[in-house]
Amino acid sequence: MTSREPEALVPAAVDTLPINFAILDDEGMILHTNRAWQEFGKANEIELRPDTVGTNYLEVTAQAETETARTVADGLAEILDGERELFEHEYPCHSPDEQRWFLMRAAPFTDDGRRYVAVAHFDITERYEYQRRLEQSNEQLEQFAYAVSHDLREPLRMVTSYLQLLEQQYGDELDEDADEFIEFAVDGAERMEKMIEGILTYSRIDTQDNGLGSVDLEAVIDDVLQDLDVRIEETDAEITTESLPTVQGDASQLRQLFQNLLSNAIEYSGEGVPRVTISATREDDEWMVSVSDEGIGIDASDTDRVFEVFQRLHSHEEHEGTGIGLALCKRIVDKHGGDIWLESEPGEGTTISFTLPAVSEGAN
Template sequence: MLPRRRLLSAAGARRAIGLLGTLFIVFAVGRAIVVSGQGQPTVTTLVTSLMISVPGFLLVSGAYWLSRADIDPDFYPRIARWCLAGFGVMACLLVVYHLQPGESVSTRAPPILTALASVAGLAVGINDGRARTRTYEVETRNRQLERYREYTDDVLNAIRDVFYVLETDGTLHRWNDSLCEVTGYEDSEITSMHALEFFGENDHDPIAEAIEEGFETGSVQVEAELLTKDGASIPYEFAASTLTDPDGETVLAGIGRDVTERMDRERELTKRAHQQQVVADLGQTALETDDLDELMLETARRVTDTLDTDYCKVLELDEGSGELLLRQGVGWEEGLVGEATEPAVAEASQAAYTLANDRPIVVEDFETETRFTGPELLTSHDVRSGISTVIGPFDQPWGILGTHDTDSREFTEEDITFVQSISNVLAEAIERHHYQLELEESNERLEQFAHAASHDLQEPLRMVSSYVQLIDTRYGDELDDEGREFLEFAADGADRMRAMIDGLLEYSRVESQGEPFEGIDLDDVASDVRRDLEPRITDTDAEVRIEDLPRVEGDESQLRQVFQNLVKNAIEYSGDGRPRVHVSAEKNGTEWAVSVRDEGVGIDPSEQERIFDVFHRLDPHDDQPGSGIGLALCERIVERHGGEIWVESEPGEGATFSFTLPTTQDHE
């Protein structure tokens, strides 16, 4: 917008031109009136008046037309000056001509010539105004374009990412300051550089192909190492699209972004995922092996590989001697594993400090460590850094797991958590190993007890049975009904006692006398059980429906006992109605849940947990045969197979006994 002073000047210029034109018109009219009274010819008067008034009208029209013309108002005063200059120059010429000796100008010539000269001056002024307006507009547009370019440059330079524009031959057409800041090159150097010069030789072909692809398809994205002037490489991601520049040429414009942080995060996530996988793998190994030393050695190998350390140790605490034995490890000098020891109670020792803390102890540099001193095992191997943590409960530690390096280094929280997780795996494996040893000892004692009980009780029991039979043979005819009833009770008790002793012996031998697990088709097992129970099924008119059963991993003989006990119980506890038994299986993840359902008398909820106890019967006084050890035997067999057994029932609504078994690897 023009200043107000300039606007008033423009308005004054138009008024000056219009006023000049009006004066010519008024002069022409007034002269015509005066001359017509002097008797001049009418035609001459009319022609003279027109030659004066027409230019006047042109001047008035020109002043009015200027506001609608494509001329900047800033040039109106210049047009007015051209108009007045035409008038003034003509007037001067007429005066000069009139002053010459012997020359004179008629009274009609001055107004006509000055009017025409004014119109001519207006025309010249208009042309000049238009030309200057065009020039001013071009200059204004150029200044605007320059400002826009400067603004665009400021915007692009404010971007932290690298901005670039490539021509088809790969030369840089434009870039922002970030390219200079990142690479270290000056603008003058980049001007003569090719795009490939910012990358190592190994990336030249991929970058050249990416540029070609970008021009062919319209867009491209590629990752490469950006090479700086001093030879450093930075991972960058480049994305570009084609566009047309002001000259109509196709160029490739894009952004390059430093992806160092993203790649660091990805590496960290990969590292963390690998650590978690190692923990999972070692956990699986711990479940599959019974050899603790093999597990500890494999653990030491995996820890050093995962954390890229030089040493790993598993120290076993001997509370009696107060020493830690190097039970297993990697990296140590030959002969130390299984022999080297560390004091566990020495003051200011690393081992004592570790055992006294409930979280991992991290050392970044033993040379600057002030909390404790390094043991000879570490100092003799030039250890500088490491992580150590307690294996087992803090208040009852089994030992220490540690990993060490000969370089001073920092460990991340993920590294510390990884070592702690590995320690937990070892602690659980050790606890399970101790439990298994205790269980084996318990089973052995149970079997010894059952064998002794069987052997010691069978003889007096046989004697009782023999004397009962002898009394029945010799004195049976002399006994009254009550006496014979007493004799039957004694014989039945002896039979029950014998069944209980046999059942107890069988219960104790589930672990020791069981067969190795193998793939078993439960359809075959169920068919055998049905065939064995066929007389009982026929006598009771029982309906036994068996669905398709899967293959599982287990001991066929023991699983036959489970099916036989459950199906037999389902028939015997059917109540007054016809026995109906339904056997089915359902896949549940990596195991099968097998169910035996009946429609019998059911089981009270208060009894559902106790029915799996040894010698427990729903009703000790009922007439059903059995020793009360069948369900306990089923539970022990299922537990040996790594499963569990349970019952769901309501009194009078029947019962469903279910147990889980592992699938075979070839099941699918």
């Protein structure tokens, strides 16, 4: 018994795949469809899936006056013209009985010098539904965190006010231990209020939609330095800013981002004068911005943990803070579609870098 050559097995294997698959020639004509494509086309009246070999996919798609059809037609045309090597598009495909979502992928290949396009449609309904439920759950958690944090602020302020009033009214009658107890209680209440404020800010990042626009980072830094003027004077901090770009973003959130990063750099400067450098380099359609200091640094094993909420590497006696600052920075960068990371050596300083989208051509 002789085994079949691998090339001979390919059509049979493709035919059994639970993925709608087709091959087009360099003009968009359908040359081959697998069984899943054919069965789906027969069972559903779907304009984007002509299942007849010999039909021009582009022509049939162009006849459908929908946004999805136009997007697919344009993407495939660019592939056939050699302007791109991969096209992806997610789209709904609903019937009267059920709602489904698909991911279309198209990529070119050559055979004997001729260009062809492989087209596949993946059913992503389960993933789409899971993602939607996750987004709804996150939104509910954010709303819950906001509501709880907001409601806690007033009674906490009342506790602080009454403790201070007690100290003012009866300070002469209290002994040294009582004064110390009140001081501890007030300090704890004030720290808790800062944490609640941090939670409120953290929960607002995704719910507040100020819209993305062109943001001049040099102007943002000027505002942040003005806000931190007292702190900079108290510590004699030296902030060096290289040429910074204009990016696509939310100006208020980017201001919060830089304020947190500069505050951290000053706080963890060690015994020496804080020295911080802000720089930026272009990488394709993104800008990589870095904030570097010469401070105490952190161990490599903690570089990921510092971006988690309430993760502190030092006690309150050593350094002030709520453990939310860098988590907030990560959330802001995530919302802008970027990445953030940290490089550091104990005693050698820290560099926190993140990416932001460059301003697209023609943007205001």
